[in-house]
Amino acid sequence: MSKSIARLFLSLFAVVCAGSASPVSLQATSAAGGSFNLDIDISVVTADIAGFLFSIGFDSTVLQVTGVTEGAFLPTGGNLTFFDPGTIGPGTVSNVNDVTSGNPSTATSGTLAVISFHSGEPECGQHHHHDLQRADHR
Amino acid sequence: MVNPNVANTTITISNVQIIDDNGNFVYYNPNTDSSTTVQFAPEPATVLLIGISALALWRRSLYISSKSKPTTNIETEPEALAP
Numbered sequence: 001m002s003k004s005i006a007r008l009f010l011s012l013f014a015v016v017c018a019g020s021a022s023p024v025s026l027q028a029t030s031a032a033g034g035s036f037n038l039d040i041d042i043s044v045v046t047a048d049i050a051g052f053l054f055s056i057g058f059d060s061t062v063l064q065v066t067g068v069t070e071g072a073f074l075p076t077g078g079n080l081t082f083f084d085p086g087t088i089g090p091g092t093v094s095n096v097n098d099v100t101s102g103n104p105s106t107a108t109s110g111t112l113a114v115i116s117f118h119s120g121e122p123e124c125g126q127h128h129h130h131d132l133q134r135a136d137h138r
Numbered sequence: 139m140v141n142p143n144v145a146n147t148t149i150t151i152s153n154v155q156i157i158d159d160n161g162n163f164v165y166y167n168p169n170t171d172s173s174t175t176v177q178f179a180p181e182p183a184t185v186l187l188i189g190i191s192a193l194a195l196w197r198r199s200l201y202i203s204s205k206s207k208p209t210t211n212i213e214t215e216p217e218a219l220a221p
Contacts (some may be wrong), residue, residue, distance in 0.1 A: 023165055024154050026174040036176065038149060042156070044164065053155040057170075062147045095153075104159040117176075119147075 024054070024112070034119040035066070040096075042073055043109040049074065051099035052112055060091035063117045068096055071111030077103035083113075146177040 027039040040054065052074070058065075068085035075081050079102035086096035096113055150173040156165040 022154065022167065022171050023156065024151060024171060026149060026151060026172060028149075028174060028176045038174075038176070040151065044156075046158075048159045049156060049164065050159045050161070051157045053153065054151050054171075055153045057150040057152060059147050063149075117149075 036117055038115040038117060040071065040112045040115070041110070042112050045108065047106050047108050048104045050077075050104040051097070053095060053097040054112075055086070055095060056093040056115055058091055058117070063119050065093055065115060066118045067114075067116040068093060069114045069116070070098060071113045073107055073110030073112050074098050074100055074105050076105045076107045076110065078106075079103050085113075146175055148173050148175050 023042050023044050025041045025043070027041055029037045029039060038056075040056075042049070042052070065088050068088070070081065070083040074083075077100050079100045081098055081100050083098045084096065085093075087094045093115060096115075098112065150170050152168075152170045154165060154167045154171045155163065158164050
């Protein structure tokens with residue numbers, strides 16, 4: 001009986017959390033020349049955020065991820081943060097996460113992380129490097 | 139191999155978990171949380187490639203149409219001689 005009540009409570013908690021408005025939003029910046037950044041922004045009521053985790057999905061036939069960097073939101077608490085850029089796979093960046101070692105963020109809004117994307121062929125520099133390598137073997 | 143000709147695409151965020159200073163969930167959504175459609179300009183090299191391809195197609199269509207023109211033999215009737 002008590003287990004059933006606990007399960008019901010947990011289910012209700014999950015539904016309430018999932019049903020509330022998301023504090024997270026996506027904002028693309030500088031979308032020129034086939035490369036752009038995607039800011040993962042947050043906006044909350046109280047400034048006591050101490051960690052986060054998320055995953056990103058995209059069309060791998062169109063985009064490539066070139067980098068995942070920490071945003072300025074969590075380090076505002078002044079303590080050391082432990083940022084994990086997650087795992088870049090085909091069409092996904094899984095489990096990007098960050099946590100503070102002490103004080104939580106003092107801000108109520110800001111950028112959690114920045115994902116850098118590139119569309120199209122690999123960068124010109126990569127082609128040149130490859131050509132140079134082939135020239136050396138001739 | 140990526141497709142450089144697509145100028146917009148959708149990016150989603152999922153499994154969003156945010157915790158407060160006490161380790162409690164402030165927000166948790168294991169599903170797709172939100173998405174955004176990103177529009178971006180193709181690279182100049184891509185634009186050039188598309189332009190050259192279009193020009194080549196246009197020239198070829200001109201060539202084919204000139205080859206397939208029906209030949210017309212115009213035969214003129216001799217003018218009637220004046221009596």
